[in-house]
Amino acid sequence: MSNQQVLMTAVGSYLPAKVVSNDDLSTFVDTDDTWIRRRTGISQRHIVAEGETTADLAKHAALEALANAKLTGDDIDIIIVATTTPDNTFPSTASKLQHQLGAKTAIAFDVQAVCAGFIYALDIADAMLQSGRGCRALVVGAESFSKLLDWKDRSTCVLFGDGAGAVILETSQDSADWGIRSSVLHSDGAYRDILYVDGGPSINGKVGHVRMEGKEVFRHAVEKLAEVMDEALVAAKMSFEDIDWFVPHQANIRIIDAMQKKMGLASDRVVRTVDKHANTSAASIPLALATAINDGRIQNGNVVAMEAIGGGLVWGAALVKFGRPALT
Numbered sequence: 001m002s003n004q005q006v007l008m009t010a011v012g013s014y015l016p017a018k019v020v021s022n023d024d025l026s027t028f029v030d031t032d033d034t035w036i037r038r039r040t041g042i043s044q045r046h047i048v049a050e051g052e053t054t055a056d057l058a059k060h061a062a063l064e065a066l067a068n069a070k071l072t073g074d075d076i077d078i079i080i081v082a083t084t085t086p087d088n089t090f091p092s093t094a095s096k097l098q099h100q101l102g103a104k105t106a107i108a109f110d111v112q113a114v115c116a117g118f119i120y121a122l123d124i125a126d127a128m129l130q131s132g133r134g135c136r137a138l139v140v141g142a143e144s145f146s147k148l149l150d151w152k153d154r155s156t157c158v159l160f161g162d163g164a165g166a167v168i169l170e171t172s173q174d175s176a177d178w179g180i181r182s183s184v185l186h187s188d189g190a191y192r193d194i195l196y197v198d199g200g201p202s203i204n205g206k207v208g209h210v211r212m213e214g215k216e217v218f219r220h221a222v223e224k225l226a227e228v229m230d231e232a233l234v235a236a237k238m239s240f241e242d243i244d245w246f247v248p249h250q251a252n253i254r255i256i257d258a259m260q261k262k263m264g265l266a267s268d269r270v271v272r273t274v275d276k277h278a279n280t281s282a283a284s285i286p287l288a289l290a291t292a293i294n295d296g297r298i299q300n301g302n303v304v305a306m307e308a309i310g311g312g313l314v315w316g317a318a319l320v321k322f323g324r325p326a327l328t
């Protein structure tokens, strides 16, 4: 085992300018603000403008993360974009981002694990950096999820939003106990038909729309997220008391609150952005992380617990001691 650590040193985020409230939605679909708030905790979502793409969102978030880390594209060896809503079927959104950032020597690829995409991408980047594939990685979660919605289906169209978040990962030889302390991933394709998109290149050549059995997904979410968080804690040799901040996937306030109670955490240790962002799939965790770092809640050296579940089913959790130790 090497004593090399993979640090998370900076974050960035971006939300499209257009805000759509619950009342806005109720003008064209049979829903209302009270139902959406009570069942989901969502009050608004950001939606991309005409012509604005997932790569555009990713670029804004990535540039902010690079600036916060005092780096440029040239410094990055690996770019991973977690997205289910790429600009094109191919090439990857990460390739486009690599060009936009001028990250000439970086390798770049997308990861598709829907709402768990950020945790998957973090795990992959950590493993690649640990194995010597480079010194710095840019991991982005970016989605134009509004492009996958059936705006006549009230059971899904009220739940999602668009946005992007990015983190910089850097290797360090002398930062014991800092950085990514553990990450755990799971998949179970037996449940692929409770949350899916009814289109794709080899199915019907269409982009398709999100279809979901909400109650079933909810049931699996509470059960599987609790289990995987336990696994991540065991892998990191940590306990719930070691967690400073819980930054869960922002799908539904009821899932987040159920997890908070199971973990025995104080409510003010949980970062909740679902009210303002709705479910931005792979972007939701890095967006929430950036929100709490920018407003000063998450500080250098805090231990952050993250978890997510998405269509597949795929799910995972990660524990990170954010930032880097002070120079002595």
Ligand code: ACO
Binding pocket: 030, 031, 032, 035, 036, 039, 040, 114, 115, 116, 154, 155, 156, 158, 195, 213, 214, 215, 216, 217, 218, 221, 251, 252, 255, 279, 281, 309, 310, 311
């Ligand atoms: N407005 C008003 N009424 C609605 C709406 C709406 N937007 N949507 C559904 N309803 C109605 C239903 O028609 C139903 O009416 P009925 O009782 O007359 O039949 C009633 O509200 C209850 O509907 P349910 O679907 O049973 O509501 P539930 O309490 O399960 O909440 C929800 C639905 C919010 C989707 C919830 O199940 C949920 O959050 N599930 C998990 C979603 C999730 O975590 N996804 C994460 C992964 S996402 C990814 O990977 C892309």
